[in-house]
Amino acid sequence: MDFALSPQDWTVIGLSLKVSLVAVAAMLPVAFALAWILARWRFPGKLLLDALVHLPLVVPPVVTGWLLLLLFGINGPIGSLLDRWFGITLLFRWTGAALAAAIMAMPLMVRAMRLSIESVDRRLEQAAQTLGASPLRTFLSISLPLSLPGVLAGAMLGFARSIGEFGATITFVSDIPGETRTLPIAIYAALQVPGAEAAVSRFAVISVLLSLGALLMSELLARRVAKGRMPHVL
Amino acid sequence: MSFDIAVRRRLDGRDIALTCRADARLIALIGPSGVGKTSILNMVAGLLTPDEGHVAIGGERLFDRAAGIDVPPADRHAGYLFQDLRLFPHMRVEQNLRYGRRPGGNLSQDEVLTFLGIGHLLHRMPATLSGGEAQRVAIGRALLSAPRFLLMDEPLSGVDRARRDDILALIERLRDEMRLPILYVTHDMREAERLADLIVEMPGG
Numbered sequence: 001m002d003f004a005l006s007p008q009d010w011t012v013i014g015l016s017l018k019v020s021l022v023a024v025a026a027m028l029p030v031a032f033a034l035a036w037i038l039a040r041w042r043f044p045g046k047l048l049l050d051a052l053v054h055l056p057l058v059v060p061p062v063v064t065g066w067l068l069l070l071l072f073g074i075n076g077p078i079g080s081l082l083d084r085w086f087g088i089t090l091l092f093r094w095t096g097a098a099l100a101a102a103i104m105a106m107p108l109m110v111r112a113m114r115l116s117i118e119s120v121d122r123r124l125e126q127a128a129q130t131l132g133a134s135p136l137r138t139f140l141s142i143s144l145p146l147s148l149p150g151v152l153a154g155a156m157l158g159f160a161r162s163i164g165e166f167g168a169t170i171t172f173v174s175d176i177p178g179e180t181r182t183l184p185i186a187i188y189a190a191l192q193v194p195g196a197e198a199a200v201s202r203f204a205v206i207s208v209l210l211s212l213g214a215l216l217m218s219e220l221l222a223r224r225v226a227k228g229r230m231p232h233v234l
Numbered sequence: 235m236s237f238d239i240a241v242r243r244r245l246d247g248r249d250i251a252l253t254c255r256a257d258a259r260l261i262a263l264i265g266p267s268g269v270g271k272t273s274i275l276n277m278v279a280g281l282l283t284p285d286e287g288h289v290a291i292g293g294e295r296l297f298d299r300a301a302g303i304d305v306p307p308a309d310r311h312a313g314y315l316f317q318d319l320r321l322f323p324h325m326r327v328e329q330n331l332r333y334g335r336r337p338g339g340n341l342s343q344d345e346v347l348t349f350l351g352i353g354h355l356l357h358r359m360p361a362t363l364s365g366g367e368a369q370r371v372a373i374g375r376a377l378l379s380a381p382r383f384l385l386m387d388e389p390l391s392g393v394d395r396a397r398r399d400d401i402l403a404l405i406e407r408l409r410d411e412m413r414l415p416i417l418y419v420t421h422d423m424r425e426a427e428r429l430a431d432l433i434v435e436m437p438g439g
Binding site for chain 1: 281306308309310311312314316318322323324333334336375379
Protein backbone atom coordinates (compact mmCIF):
# COMPACT_ATOMS: atom_id res chain seq x y z
CA MET A 1 0.00 0.00 0.00
CA ASP A 2 1.36 3.38 -0.96
CA PHE A 3 0.99 5.96 1.77
CA ALA A 4 2.70 8.85 0.04
CA LEU A 5 0.25 11.72 -0.11
CA SER A 6 -0.31 13.57 -3.37
CA PRO A 7 -1.00 17.32 -3.49
CA GLN A 8 -4.66 16.48 -4.11
CA ASP A 9 -4.68 14.37 -0.96
CA TRP A 10 -3.29 17.25 1.03
CA THR A 11 -6.01 19.49 -0.39
CA VAL A 12 -8.62 17.05 0.87
CA ILE A 13 -7.05 16.85 4.32
CA GLY A 14 -6.57 20.61 4.55
CA LEU A 15 -10.15 21.22 3.48
CA SER A 16 -11.48 18.70 5.99
CA LEU A 17 -9.55 20.36 8.80
CA LYS A 18 -10.66 23.83 7.69
CA VAL A 19 -14.31 22.83 7.41
CA SER A 20 -14.29 21.07 10.79
CA LEU A 21 -12.43 23.84 12.63
CA VAL A 22 -14.70 26.54 11.23
CA ALA A 23 -17.76 24.42 11.98
CA VAL A 24 -16.75 23.89 15.61
CA ALA A 25 -15.64 27.50 16.12
CA ALA A 26 -18.90 28.84 14.70
CA MET A 27 -21.04 26.37 16.61
CA LEU A 28 -19.19 26.81 19.91
CA PRO A 29 -21.00 29.94 21.17
CA VAL A 30 -24.33 28.75 19.82
CA ALA A 31 -23.97 25.32 21.43
CA PHE A 32 -22.85 26.88 24.71
CA ALA A 33 -25.83 29.22 24.74
CA LEU A 34 -28.20 26.32 24.02
CA ALA A 35 -26.52 24.17 26.67
CA TRP A 36 -26.79 27.00 29.18
CA ILE A 37 -30.47 27.55 28.41
CA LEU A 38 -31.24 23.84 28.66
CA ALA A 39 -29.22 23.46 31.87
CA ARG A 40 -30.36 26.58 33.69
CA TRP A 41 -33.61 28.00 32.38
CA ARG A 42 -37.09 26.77 33.04
CA PHE A 43 -39.67 27.66 30.45
CA PRO A 44 -42.57 26.10 28.61
CA GLY A 45 -41.39 24.45 25.44
CA LYS A 46 -38.03 23.45 26.89
CA LEU A 47 -38.72 19.83 25.99
CA LEU A 48 -39.36 20.88 22.42
CA LEU A 49 -36.12 22.86 22.23
CA ASP A 50 -34.27 19.88 23.67
CA ALA A 51 -35.81 17.64 21.01
CA LEU A 52 -34.99 20.09 18.22
CA VAL A 53 -31.36 20.29 19.36
CA HIS A 54 -31.12 16.51 19.26
CA LEU A 55 -32.90 16.13 15.94
CA PRO A 56 -29.75 16.01 13.75
CA LEU A 57 -28.60 13.05 15.84
CA VAL A 58 -31.56 10.89 14.86
CA VAL A 59 -32.87 12.23 11.56
CA PRO A 60 -31.22 10.66 8.49
CA PRO A 61 -28.34 13.01 7.59
CA VAL A 62 -29.63 13.23 4.05
CA VAL A 63 -32.82 14.78 5.42
CA THR A 64 -30.79 17.34 7.36
CA GLY A 65 -28.91 18.11 4.14
CA TRP A 66 -32.14 18.47 2.25
CA LEU A 67 -33.53 20.83 4.90
CA LEU A 68 -30.38 22.91 4.64
CA LEU A 69 -30.86 22.95 0.89
CA LEU A 70 -34.42 24.24 1.35
CA LEU A 71 -33.41 26.89 3.88
CA PHE A 72 -30.02 28.00 2.58
CA GLY A 73 -30.42 27.33 -1.14
CA ILE A 74 -30.42 30.25 -3.58
CA ASN A 75 -34.20 30.53 -3.31
CA GLY A 76 -34.47 29.43 0.30
CA PRO A 77 -35.77 31.87 2.89
CA ILE A 78 -32.38 32.27 4.59
CA GLY A 79 -30.19 31.63 1.54
CA SER A 80 -31.85 34.33 -0.55
CA LEU A 81 -31.49 36.88 2.26
CA LEU A 82 -27.82 36.03 2.82
CA ASP A 83 -27.24 36.44 -0.90
CA ARG A 84 -29.16 39.70 -1.24
CA TRP A 85 -27.85 41.40 1.91
CA PHE A 86 -24.31 40.13 2.20
CA GLY A 87 -23.61 38.47 -1.13
CA ILE A 88 -22.96 35.22 0.71
CA THR A 89 -23.73 31.89 -0.93
CA LEU A 90 -23.36 28.69 1.07
CA LEU A 91 -24.58 26.28 -1.55
CA PHE A 92 -21.76 24.27 -3.19
CA ARG A 93 -19.19 26.15 -1.08
CA TRP A 94 -16.89 24.95 1.66
CA THR A 95 -18.71 27.32 3.99
CA GLY A 96 -21.86 25.30 3.28
CA ALA A 97 -19.95 22.14 4.20
CA ALA A 98 -18.96 23.83 7.46
CA LEU A 99 -22.60 24.73 8.13
CA ALA A 100 -23.69 21.13 7.53
CA ALA A 101 -20.90 19.84 9.78
CA ALA A 102 -21.80 22.38 12.48
CA ILE A 103 -25.47 21.36 12.48
CA MET A 104 -24.55 17.68 12.64
CA ALA A 105 -22.07 18.31 15.47
CA MET A 106 -24.47 20.48 17.47
CA PRO A 107 -26.28 17.75 19.45
CA LEU A 108 -23.06 16.17 20.69
CA MET A 109 -21.56 19.54 21.58
CA VAL A 110 -24.66 20.70 23.45
CA ARG A 111 -24.91 17.43 25.38
CA ALA A 112 -21.33 17.55 26.62
CA MET A 113 -21.55 21.23 27.54
CA ARG A 114 -24.88 20.85 29.24
CA LEU A 115 -23.61 18.07 31.48
CA SER A 116 -20.67 20.16 32.52
CA ILE A 117 -22.76 23.28 33.15
CA GLU A 118 -25.10 21.17 35.26
CA SER A 119 -22.14 19.92 37.27
CA VAL A 120 -21.09 23.44 38.28
CA ASP A 121 -21.84 23.86 41.97
CA ARG A 122 -24.33 26.71 42.10
CA ARG A 123 -23.52 27.33 45.72
CA LEU A 124 -20.17 28.66 44.52
CA GLU A 125 -22.02 31.15 42.33
CA GLN A 126 -24.04 32.21 45.36
CA ALA A 127 -20.83 32.69 47.32
CA ALA A 128 -19.49 34.90 44.52
CA GLN A 129 -22.67 36.97 44.67
CA THR A 130 -22.40 37.56 48.40
CA LEU A 131 -18.83 38.71 47.75
CA GLY A 132 -20.17 41.43 45.49
CA ALA A 133 -19.69 39.82 42.08
CA SER A 134 -22.03 40.92 39.31
CA PRO A 135 -23.82 38.21 37.31
CA LEU A 136 -21.33 38.73 34.46
CA ARG A 137 -18.31 38.44 36.74
CA THR A 138 -19.82 35.39 38.43
CA PHE A 139 -20.24 33.81 35.02
CA LEU A 140 -16.76 34.67 33.79
CA SER A 141 -14.87 33.83 36.97
CA ILE A 142 -16.86 30.88 38.36
CA SER A 143 -19.36 29.25 36.00
CA LEU A 144 -17.33 29.39 32.80
CA PRO A 145 -13.96 28.17 34.12
CA LEU A 146 -15.63 25.41 36.13
CA SER A 147 -17.52 24.19 33.06
CA LEU A 148 -14.58 24.66 30.72
CA PRO A 149 -13.44 21.02 30.59
CA GLY A 150 -16.90 20.03 29.38
CA VAL A 151 -16.96 22.87 26.89
CA LEU A 152 -13.63 21.74 25.45
CA ALA A 153 -14.73 18.11 25.51
CA GLY A 154 -17.83 19.12 23.58
CA ALA A 155 -15.73 21.01 21.06
CA MET A 156 -13.44 18.01 20.54
CA LEU A 157 -16.42 15.70 20.13
CA GLY A 158 -17.92 18.15 17.65
CA PHE A 159 -14.65 18.23 15.76
CA ALA A 160 -14.53 14.42 15.56
CA ARG A 161 -18.11 14.38 14.36
CA SER A 162 -17.40 17.09 11.77
CA ILE A 163 -14.42 15.22 10.35
CA GLY A 164 -16.72 12.26 9.72
CA GLU A 165 -19.67 14.22 8.36
CA PHE A 166 -20.89 12.87 5.02
CA GLY A 167 -24.62 12.62 4.38
CA ALA A 168 -25.81 16.15 5.06
CA THR A 169 -22.72 17.58 3.40
CA ILE A 170 -22.98 15.74 0.10
CA THR A 171 -26.71 16.47 -0.06
CA PHE A 172 -26.26 20.17 0.64
CA VAL A 173 -23.00 21.09 -1.10
CA SER A 174 -22.38 18.08 -3.33
CA ASP A 175 -18.89 16.78 -4.21
CA ILE A 176 -16.71 19.52 -5.64
CA PRO A 177 -12.98 18.74 -5.57
CA GLY A 178 -11.07 21.46 -3.77
CA GLU A 179 -14.25 23.12 -2.52
CA THR A 180 -16.45 20.58 -0.75
CA ARG A 181 -14.59 17.28 -1.14
CA THR A 182 -13.81 16.47 2.49
CA LEU A 183 -12.31 13.18 3.68
CA PRO A 184 -15.49 11.07 3.76
CA ILE A 185 -16.61 12.46 0.42
CA ALA A 186 -13.17 11.80 -1.06
CA ILE A 187 -13.39 8.22 0.19
CA TYR A 188 -16.82 7.82 -1.37
CA ALA A 189 -15.60 9.34 -4.64
CA ALA A 190 -12.54 7.06 -4.70
CA LEU A 191 -14.75 4.05 -4.14
CA GLN A 192 -16.57 4.87 -7.37
CA VAL A 193 -13.32 4.70 -9.34
CA PRO A 194 -11.86 1.27 -10.20
CA GLY A 195 -8.33 0.79 -8.86
CA ALA A 196 -8.39 3.63 -6.30
CA GLU A 197 -8.23 1.29 -3.29
CA ALA A 198 -4.93 2.81 -2.17
CA ALA A 199 -6.48 6.27 -1.99
CA VAL A 200 -9.46 4.87 -0.09
CA SER A 201 -7.27 3.25 2.54
CA ARG A 202 -5.07 6.33 2.90
CA PHE A 203 -8.06 8.57 3.52
CA ALA A 204 -9.67 6.00 5.77
CA VAL A 205 -6.58 5.73 7.97
CA ILE A 206 -6.28 9.52 8.16
CA SER A 207 -9.91 10.05 9.13
CA VAL A 208 -9.74 7.32 11.76
CA LEU A 209 -6.58 8.88 13.24
CA LEU A 210 -8.02 12.40 13.27
CA SER A 211 -11.30 11.33 14.83
CA LEU A 212 -9.59 9.04 17.31
CA GLY A 213 -7.29 11.84 18.44
CA ALA A 214 -10.21 14.21 18.94
CA LEU A 215 -12.23 11.56 20.78
CA LEU A 216 -9.35 10.76 23.11
CA MET A 217 -8.91 14.44 23.91
CA SER A 218 -12.62 14.75 24.52
CA GLU A 219 -12.64 11.70 26.80
CA LEU A 220 -9.67 12.97 28.81
CA LEU A 221 -11.38 16.32 29.31
CA ALA A 222 -14.67 14.68 30.22
CA ARG A 223 -12.88 12.67 32.91
CA ARG A 224 -11.60 15.87 34.39
CA VAL A 225 -15.20 17.03 34.66
CA ALA A 226 -16.20 13.80 36.34
CA LYS A 227 -13.33 14.01 38.81
CA GLY A 228 -14.07 17.65 39.51
CA ARG A 229 -10.53 18.57 38.61
CA MET A 230 -10.74 21.99 37.14
CA PRO A 231 -8.27 23.69 34.90
CA HIS A 232 -6.52 26.56 36.59
CA VAL A 233 -6.96 29.05 33.81
CA LEU A 234 -8.32 32.14 35.52
CA MET B 235 -30.69 48.87 66.27
CA SER B 236 -28.16 46.41 64.90
CA PHE B 237 -30.65 43.68 63.96
CA ASP B 238 -34.23 44.16 62.84
CA ILE B 239 -35.36 40.97 61.17
CA ALA B 240 -38.85 39.65 60.62
CA VAL B 241 -39.06 37.11 57.84
CA ARG B 242 -41.28 34.24 56.85
CA ARG B 243 -40.87 31.83 54.00
CA ARG B 244 -42.71 28.68 53.06
CA LEU B 245 -40.20 26.08 51.92
CA ASP B 246 -40.93 22.42 51.14
CA GLY B 247 -44.27 22.60 52.93
CA ARG B 248 -42.86 24.12 56.11
CA ASP B 249 -42.92 27.63 57.48
CA ILE B 250 -39.54 29.06 58.26
CA ALA B 251 -39.82 32.23 60.28
CA LEU B 252 -37.79 34.46 62.51
CA THR B 253 -38.61 37.68 64.28
CA CYS B 254 -35.82 39.38 66.11
CA ARG B 255 -35.20 43.00 67.00
CA ALA B 256 -32.19 43.65 69.12
CA ASP B 257 -29.15 45.79 69.63
CA ALA B 258 -26.62 43.02 69.97
CA ARG B 259 -23.09 42.42 68.75
CA LEU B 260 -23.65 38.75 68.16
CA ILE B 261 -26.97 36.95 67.97
CA ALA B 262 -26.84 33.18 68.11
CA LEU B 263 -29.56 31.37 66.23
CA ILE B 264 -29.92 27.97 67.79
CA GLY B 265 -32.07 24.97 67.04
CA PRO B 266 -31.93 21.36 65.88
CA SER B 267 -30.85 20.48 62.36
CA GLY B 268 -33.41 21.08 59.68
CA VAL B 269 -35.43 23.86 61.32
CA GLY B 270 -34.31 26.34 58.71
CA LYS B 271 -31.47 28.20 60.40
CA THR B 272 -29.46 28.30 57.19
CA SER B 273 -32.52 29.47 55.27
CA ILE B 274 -32.74 32.42 57.65
CA LEU B 275 -29.12 33.34 56.88
CA ASN B 276 -29.84 32.96 53.17
CA MET B 277 -32.79 35.33 53.51
CA VAL B 278 -30.60 37.89 55.25
CA ALA B 279 -27.91 37.48 52.58
CA GLY B 280 -30.45 37.82 49.79
CA LEU B 281 -29.96 34.32 48.41
CA LEU B 282 -33.50 33.31 49.38
CA THR B 283 -36.43 35.69 49.06
CA PRO B 284 -38.80 35.80 52.04
CA ASP B 285 -42.51 35.52 51.30
CA GLU B 286 -43.08 38.39 53.70
CA GLY B 287 -41.29 40.58 56.19
CA HIS B 288 -38.28 42.82 56.34
CA VAL B 289 -34.56 42.70 57.03
CA ALA B 290 -32.53 45.62 58.33
CA ILE B 291 -29.05 45.37 59.75
CA GLY B 292 -27.10 48.22 61.25
CA GLY B 293 -29.93 50.53 60.28
CA GLU B 294 -29.76 49.61 56.61
CA ARG B 295 -32.86 48.16 55.04
CA LEU B 296 -31.94 45.20 52.86
CA PHE B 297 -35.36 43.78 52.29
CA ASP B 298 -38.87 45.03 52.81
CA ARG B 299 -41.66 43.23 51.06
CA ALA B 300 -44.22 45.94 51.79
CA ALA B 301 -41.95 48.74 50.55
CA GLY B 302 -40.76 46.74 47.55
CA ILE B 303 -37.12 46.82 48.68
CA ASP B 304 -34.93 43.84 47.78
CA VAL B 305 -31.23 44.69 47.66
CA PRO B 306 -29.40 42.15 45.46
CA PRO B 307 -27.00 39.85 47.32
CA ALA B 308 -23.98 41.47 45.64
CA ASP B 309 -24.91 44.84 47.14
CA ARG B 310 -25.78 43.71 50.66
CA HIS B 311 -22.19 43.60 51.85
CA ALA B 312 -22.75 40.48 53.88
CA GLY B 313 -19.67 38.61 55.00
CA TYR B 314 -21.18 35.16 54.69
CA LEU B 315 -19.24 32.26 56.15
CA PHE B 316 -20.99 29.25 54.66
CA GLN B 317 -21.10 25.99 56.55
CA ASP B 318 -19.54 24.29 53.53
CA LEU B 319 -17.13 27.26 53.14
CA ARG B 320 -17.47 27.37 49.34
CA LEU B 321 -13.90 28.33 48.61
CA PHE B 322 -13.49 28.53 44.85
CA PRO B 323 -11.76 25.24 43.98
CA HIS B 324 -10.06 26.53 40.83
CA MET B 325 -8.40 29.51 42.49
CA ARG B 326 -5.47 29.70 44.84
CA VAL B 327 -5.98 30.95 48.36
CA GLU B 328 -4.72 34.37 47.36
CA GLN B 329 -7.25 34.69 44.53
CA ASN B 330 -9.99 33.47 46.85
CA LEU B 331 -9.07 36.13 49.38
CA ARG B 332 -8.99 38.83 46.74
CA TYR B 333 -12.20 37.80 45.08
CA GLY B 334 -14.53 39.94 47.12
CA ARG B 335 -12.17 42.77 47.91
CA ARG B 336 -14.00 46.04 47.70
CA PRO B 337 -12.76 49.54 48.10
CA GLY B 338 -13.68 50.99 51.45
CA GLY B 339 -12.87 47.95 53.51
CA ASN B 340 -11.53 48.82 56.93
CA LEU B 341 -8.97 46.00 56.78
CA SER B 342 -5.99 45.55 54.54
CA GLN B 343 -5.06 42.13 53.22
CA ASP B 344 -1.95 42.14 55.40
CA GLU B 345 -3.98 42.85 58.50
CA VAL B 346 -6.36 40.02 57.71
CA LEU B 347 -3.50 37.62 56.96
CA THR B 348 -1.88 38.43 60.28
CA PHE B 349 -5.15 38.37 62.16
CA LEU B 350 -5.99 34.90 60.83
CA GLY B 351 -2.47 33.53 60.55
CA ILE B 352 -2.89 32.41 56.94
CA GLY B 353 -0.04 34.28 55.26
CA HIS B 354 1.80 31.05 54.48
CA LEU B 355 -1.18 29.56 52.62
CA LEU B 356 -1.48 32.12 49.82
CA HIS B 357 -0.20 29.89 47.03
CA ARG B 358 -2.07 26.75 48.02
CA MET B 359 -5.14 25.38 46.28
CA PRO B 360 -8.21 25.02 48.54
CA ALA B 361 -8.28 21.23 48.13
CA THR B 362 -4.91 20.99 49.88
CA LEU B 363 -5.97 22.88 53.02
CA SER B 364 -6.90 21.28 56.32
CA GLY B 365 -10.36 21.95 57.76
CA GLY B 366 -9.09 24.65 60.11
CA GLU B 367 -6.99 26.33 57.42
CA ALA B 368 -9.89 26.36 54.95
CA GLN B 369 -12.12 27.78 57.67
CA ARG B 370 -9.72 30.65 58.30
CA VAL B 371 -9.31 31.35 54.59
CA ALA B 372 -13.10 31.49 54.23
CA ILE B 373 -13.27 33.93 57.15
CA GLY B 374 -10.52 35.98 55.52
CA ARG B 375 -12.34 36.08 52.20
CA ALA B 376 -15.49 37.30 53.95
CA LEU B 377 -13.59 39.94 55.94
CA LEU B 378 -11.81 41.32 52.89
CA SER B 379 -15.08 41.95 51.09
CA ALA B 380 -15.61 44.97 53.33
CA PRO B 381 -18.65 43.46 55.02
CA ARG B 382 -21.12 45.51 57.00
CA PHE B 383 -22.17 42.44 58.97
CA LEU B 384 -21.21 38.78 59.23
CA LEU B 385 -23.31 35.68 58.78
CA MET B 386 -21.77 32.53 60.22
CA ASP B 387 -23.27 29.12 59.62
CA GLU B 388 -21.99 26.54 62.11
CA PRO B 389 -18.40 27.69 61.71
CA LEU B 390 -17.12 24.99 64.08
CA SER B 391 -18.75 22.06 62.30
CA GLY B 392 -15.85 21.22 60.00
CA VAL B 393 -13.12 21.92 62.53
CA ASP B 394 -11.46 19.30 64.69
CA ARG B 395 -11.67 19.60 68.45
CA ALA B 396 -8.16 20.93 68.87
CA ARG B 397 -8.86 23.84 66.53
CA ARG B 398 -12.26 24.77 67.95
CA ASP B 399 -10.89 26.99 70.68
CA ASP B 400 -8.74 28.88 68.19
CA ILE B 401 -11.70 29.59 65.94
CA LEU B 402 -13.91 30.51 68.90
CA ALA B 403 -11.30 32.97 70.14
CA LEU B 404 -11.06 34.34 66.63
CA ILE B 405 -14.81 34.91 66.44
CA GLU B 406 -14.70 36.68 69.81
CA ARG B 407 -12.03 38.99 68.45
CA LEU B 408 -14.11 39.65 65.33
CA ARG B 409 -17.04 40.48 67.55
CA ASP B 410 -15.09 42.74 69.89
CA GLU B 411 -12.43 44.31 67.66
CA MET B 412 -14.06 44.55 64.24
CA ARG B 413 -17.38 45.64 65.70
CA LEU B 414 -19.35 43.98 62.96
CA PRO B 415 -22.82 42.71 63.81
CA ILE B 416 -22.75 38.92 63.62
CA LEU B 417 -25.63 36.52 63.09
CA TYR B 418 -24.35 33.14 64.18
CA VAL B 419 -26.02 29.80 63.55
CA THR B 420 -25.26 26.82 65.77
CA HIS B 421 -26.91 23.81 67.34
CA ASP B 422 -24.61 23.86 70.36
CA MET B 423 -25.90 25.76 73.39
CA ARG B 424 -22.48 26.03 75.03
CA GLU B 425 -21.06 27.66 71.94
CA ALA B 426 -24.01 30.06 71.82
CA GLU B 427 -23.65 30.95 75.51
CA ARG B 428 -19.98 31.67 75.14
CA LEU B 429 -20.34 33.97 72.14
CA ALA B 430 -23.74 35.59 72.04
CA ASP B 431 -25.30 38.67 73.59
CA LEU B 432 -28.63 37.24 72.59
CA ILE B 433 -29.71 33.68 71.90
CA VAL B 434 -32.72 33.08 69.68
CA GLU B 435 -34.09 29.57 69.72
CA MET B 436 -35.78 28.22 66.64
CA PRO B 437 -38.24 25.56 67.71
CA GLY B 438 -38.03 22.21 65.92
CA GLY B 439 -40.94 21.35 63.70
